[in-house]
Amino acid sequence: ALDFIDPDKLSMTVVLTAMNRFLNEDNGLQMAFLDGNQPDRICKPMKKYIEARGGRVLTGQPLQAIDVDSATGEIAGLRMRSGEVVTADEYISAMPVDVLKRLVPERWSTLPYFKQLDELEGIPVINLHMWFDRKLKNVDHLCFSRSPLLSVYADMSTTCKEYYDEQRSMLELVFAPCSPIAGSPVNWIAKSDEEIIDATMGELARLFPTEIAADPTWPSTLSQGPDGQARLRKFAVVKTPRSVYAAIPGRNKYRPSQETPIPRFTLCGCFTSQKFLGSMEGAVLAGKLAAEVVACRAAGEPTQGVKAVEETVTHAAGTMAPRKPRGVIGNDAVAFGGGSSLTSSAADELKAFDPAQLVPLG
Structure with a gap:
């Protein structure tokens, strides 16, 4: 369940960090659930908060490139696919690391700070939502599985207000590790939805032999x-x-600080340096740390500074040729690091910019 990766490949830093949080923090073993879906329960209130204070939230406007001032090397604006250039006093990137790497400007590519991002890559994960015709035995908690395919799961009909149902269960499961990158012998990302669900039903039948029916x-x-x-x-x-x-x-040593060597350009995202793992908690904390950087600059106060980069990375950056940004191909959520029910068009986009994900294996 930790990082969606095979335990034999996982860094022990992750395990020790998790145990430290569980043992040393109040309510460290408590698990919290949203009382509904994320767009309604998180995104809409945030949008309302921003707009009430004069801000705007723009959606459906893909980023084409990060423009750079040719004289100073500083950020000059964000060029959208529409051709519009958005300028601001401060810029904060919350892009996943794989997407960010595709958009790092050529002028910045030889800076050690951005070169270290080559050492980080995202891993695949599959989320399953399964509705049953009756109630399964369950606990009101997030459960760790004994299955090599299913890392964690919860019966949302019990744990979540929006999906509450006393008659029928709705399971949400994390199917991981699911690709060779994460230590799986099978590339499940390349499998059909039906193959994934059949494998999941087999695991549920094994875990709950008195509940799952034999179904042709x-x-x-x-x-x-x-x-x-x-x-x-x-x-x-x-x-x-x-x-x-x-x-x-x-x-872990390659995770960058939120502050960057580029004035007015700050990073957040769970891959950046903070005490939590790559997770929602880590993403929230990274966002707070990025906000602190911006707030300190606005107030004229000192910041924590840019995290030191490994000497090996600094040397490699000094000998490399500048790289042109590859950019982001496609419009589907997966192109920008999100999750999607992989339609044929989304699969075509994935094949174009990340073909290794769809190579059959096992």
């Missing part, structure tokens, strides 16, 4: 005994080909 729709359940009655009504498969950074040994 899902061949992996056919060895089930007569006690199992629960059948799958519907499902959704959401694939995120590049999610949190791969926390393999030795990567």
Whole structure:
């Protein structure tokens, strides 16, 4: 469950960090759930808050490039695909590391700060939403699985207000590790939704032998005994080909500070340097740290400064040729580091900018 990666590949720093949080913080073992879906419960209130204070939230406007002042090397604006150039007093990037690497301007590419991003890459994860025709036995908590395919899951019909149902279960599961990058012998990102759900149903049948029914729709359940009655009504498969950074040994030292060597340009995102893992918690903390950088600059107060870069990276940056940004291809969520039900058009876009994700294996 930690970082969606095979335990044998995972850095022990991640495990020790998690244990430290669990043991040393009040309510460290508590798990919190939103009482509904993220767009309504998080995004809409944030948008309302910003707009009430004179701000604007622009959506559906893909970024084409980061413009740089030819004289100073500082950021000059954000060039949108529409051709519009957005200028600001301060710029904060919350892009995932894989997307950011595709947009680093040529002028910045030889700076050690940005060169170190080459050492970080996001790993795939698959989220499953599964609706059953009856209630399964469950606990009101996030559960760690004994399955090599399913890392964590929760019955949202019990844990979440919006999905509450006393008669039928709705499971949300994390299917990981799901690709060779994360240590899986099978590239599940390249598999069909039906293949993924069949494998999941087989694992659920193994974990809950007295509950899951033998269902011809899902061949992996056919060895089930007569006690199992629960059948799958519907499902959704959401694939995120590049999610949190791969926390393999030795990567933590390459996580950049929120402050960058470029004036008025700040980073956030869970891959940046902060005490939490690559996670939602890490993303929130990184956002707060980025806001502190901007606030200190606005108030004329000293900041924490830019985190030192490894000497090996500095040497490599000094000998490399500048790289032109590759840019982002496509319009689907996966092109910008998000998750999506992988339609044929989204799969075509993924094949264009990240073909390794769709190479069949196993």
